[in-house]
Amino acid sequence: MEEMTGREALELSGLACRVPDRLLFAQVDLRLRTGESMSVTGASGSGKSTLLMCVLGLVKPDAGSVRVVGADVGRMSARALARHRRDNVGMVFQFGELLPELSPLENVALAGLLSGMRRTEAYERAAELLDDLGVPTSSSGTETLSGGERQRAAVARALINDPPLLLADEPTGSLDRAHRDAVADLLFELPRSRDCALLLVTHDPDMAGRADRQVTLAEETLHPAGTSEEAA
Numbered sequence: 380m381e382e383m384t385g386r387e388a389l390e391l392s393g394l395a396c397r398v399p400d401r402l403l404f405a406q407v408d409l410r411l412r413t414g415e416s417m418s419v420t421g422a423s424g425s426g427k428s429t430l431l432m433c434v435l436g437l438v439k440p441d442a443g444s445v446r447v448v449g450a451d452v453g454r455m456s457a458r459a460l461a462r463h464r465r466d467n468v469g470m471v472f473q474f475g476e477l478l479p480e481l482s483p484l485e486n487v488a489l490a491g492l493l494s495g496m497r498r499t500e501a502y503e504r505a506a507e508l509l510d511d512l513g514v515p516t517s518s519s520g521t522e523t524l525s526g527g528e529r530q531r532a533a534v535a536r537a538l539i540n541d542p543p544l545l546l547a548d549e550p551t552g553s554l555d556r557a558h559r560d561a562v563a564d565l566l567f568e569l570p571r572s573r574d575c576a577l578l579l580v581t582h583d584p585d586m587a588g589r590a591d592r593q594v595t596l597a598e599e600t601l602h603p604a605g606t607s608e609e610a611a
């Protein structure tokens with residue numbers, strides 16, 4: 380029985396996407412509410428990252444719709460979409476993708492500034508988040524951070540606008556086991572502590588298994604994990 384708590388963060392209906400030589404996926408339906416986490420596994424090349432790109436509105440699906448907090452991202456102008464994404468979606472990638480010239484604090488604050496936060500507020504919030512997430516705010520560049528700290532800084536950056544939807548693509552893929560577990564603990568706590576929805580793409584079965592709901596992209600569509608022949 381699914382509990383109907385939280386608010387709707389993401390709804391995919393009949394989503395289909397092809398690349399020039401083949402169909403990646405079709406008939407993808409998914410609903411995710413704030414407070415929930417969902418993992419997406421699937422063989423390499425099955426289209427998991429492309430699915431996230433569709434959610435971000437960076438790849439236009441061939442059919443179906445993507446609704447983020449109720450708004451159809453396929454019907455927005457580029458400008459409205461960029462605004463909507465900044466306000467509602469946080470994204471964490473495999474290598475953190477922080478700007479190396481900036482300090483961790485500046486990296487996080489910048490995301491707030493770009494969405495219109497006042498300077499003092501952006502810096503205060505950034506410092507608070509980094510502190511909460513255990514990243515030293517004293518470091519001057521991101522290269523002095525450990526891999527785990529860098530990923531936590533990337534999570535802080537994704538959270539600065541309090542997004543109802545958090546997307547993560549292999550967020551622990553570059554980390555050793557100890558750091559991986561620490562970042563995983565942090566990520567899976569977020570849906571409840573920050574009332575956001577977490578959609579996580581991973582090849583790691585342990586990570587995937589920690590999500591409230593688990594799906595696999597295989598045979599060109601999404602299945603509840605464990606019901607498809609295809610290995611994750």
Ligand SMILES: Nc1ncnc2c1ncn2[C@@H]1O[C@H](COP(=O)(O)OP(=O)(O)OP(=O)(O)O)[C@@H](O)[C@H]1O
Pocket residue numbers: 398399403421422423424425426427428429430
């Ligand atoms: N713009 C594009 N043009 C052509 N092919 C593309 C394009 N984007 C993605 N693809 C292809 O679509 C397939 C799915 O890519 P995607 O990165 O979504 O897979 P994935 O499941 O995330 O893989 P991995 O687990 O290896 O990261 C790949 O075969 C990729 O080469």
